[in-house]
Amino acid sequence: MATSLKSLSAHSSKNVQDISNKTFGIIVSEWNEDVTEALYSGAYQTLLENGAKKGNIIRKNVPGSFELTLAAQWLAQEESIDAVICLGCVIQGETKHFDFICDAVAHGITNVGLKYNKPVIFGVLTPNTQQQAMDRAGGKHGNKGDEAAITAVKMLGF
Numbered sequence: 001m002a003t004s005l006k007s008l009s010a011h012s013s014k015n016v017q018d019i020s021n022k023t024f025g026i027i028v029s030e031w032n033e034d035v036t037e038a039l040y041s042g043a044y045q046t047l048l049e050n051g052a053k054k055g056n057i058i059r060k061n062v063p064g065s066f067e068l069t070l071a072a073q074w075l076a077q078e079e080s081i082d083a084v085i086c087l088g089c090v091i092q093g094e095t096k097h098f099d100f101i102c103d104a105v106a107h108g109i110t111n112v113g114l115k116y117n118k119p120v121i122f123g124v125l126t127p128n129t130q131q132q133a134m135d136r137a138g139g140k141h142g143n144k145g146d147e148a149a150i151t152a153v154k155m156l157g158f
Contacts, residue, residue, distance in 0.1 A: 016050060016150075016153055016154060016157060017153070017156060017157035018051060019047070019050055019051045019052050019153055019156065020051045020052070020053060021056075022052065022056060022082040022083065022156055023056045023057075023058065023080050023081050023082050024047055024052060024056065024057050024058065024081070024082065024083050024084075024085060024149075024152060025058045025060065025072075025075035025076075025078075025081045025083070025084045025085070026040060026043055026044065026057060026058070026059050026060070026084075026085045026087065027059075027060050027061075027062055027068050027071045027072060027075065027084065027085070027086050027087065028040045028059060028060070028061050028062070028087045028088075029061075029062055029063070029064050029065045029067070029068060029087065029088035029089065029124075030061055030062065030063055030064070031063065031064040031065060031088070031089070031090075032088075032089035032090075032091065032133065034134070034137075035089040035125065035130075035133045035134065035137045036087055036088060036089055036137075038134075038137035038138040038143065038145065039087040039088075039089070039123060039125070039137050039143065039144055039145035039148070040059070040087055040145060041138070041143075041145065042137070042138060042143030042144070042145030042146040042149070043085055043087060043123065043145035043146065043148050043149040044057060044059075044145075044149075045146075046145070046146045046149035046150055046153075047149050047152075047153070050149075050150070050153050058075070058081070060075065064088070064101075065088030065089065065090050065101060065102075065105050065124055066101050066104060066105060068086040068087075068088050068105055068108070068109065068124070069086075069104070069105060069108025069109055069111075069112060070108075071086075072084050072086050072108070072109055072112045072120050073112045073115070073116075076112050076113070076115070076116035076118055076120055077116060081118070082118065082119075082156060083118060083119040083120070083121065083152040083153075083155065083156055084112070084113075084118070084119070084120045084121065084152075085121045085123055085148045085149060085152050086105075086109050086120065086121060086122060086123055086124060086148075087123040087124070087144075087145060087148065088105065088123070088124040088125070089124065089125040089126075089127070089133050089137070090102050090105070090124065090125070090126055091127055091128070091129065091130060091133060092126075092127065092128045092129070098126075102124070102126050105122075105124055106122060106124075109121075109122045109124075110122075119151070119152050119155035119156060121148045121149075121151050121152045121155070122148070123144055123145060123147070123148030123149075125137065125144055
């Protein structure tokens with residue numbers, strides 16, 4: 001978790017295994033594209049830095065964060081996919097839409113991981129402002145995409 005004292009990109013090397021033969025699905029929401037593209041870049045680079053092969057990283061786009069759950073299910077059901085990383089950004093607005101979307105996505109992603117018994121990672125930002133999102137997508141608090149990718153790697157080493 002990012003705080004004023006900790007970057008999302010800082011992580012321990014404990015439980016990091018050889019992932020050269022692992023396949024990762026990364027699903028990227030097109031909504032808040034400036035943020036989600038930065039998240040994807042962080043996740044992709046972190047996987048490569050930890051030994052993933054470019055050909056074993058599969059990217060799929062969805063229109064918004066709400067659609068991450070169904071796309072995660074479609075990827076998770078593929079036996080060749082070892083872990084799924086869901087990247088999105090829902091910025092607080094003036095209505096309850098934020099609450100409904102965030103709750104549904106969090107529960108949906110959790111349920112997909114449990115259903116398919118494989119890591120399905122919640123890499124969805126839920127900031128109050130665009131600036132907070134940018135601060136967590138490669139800004140002063142690091143990159144939640146990095147965190148999501150290393151979480152997938154570590155869960156595969158569990």
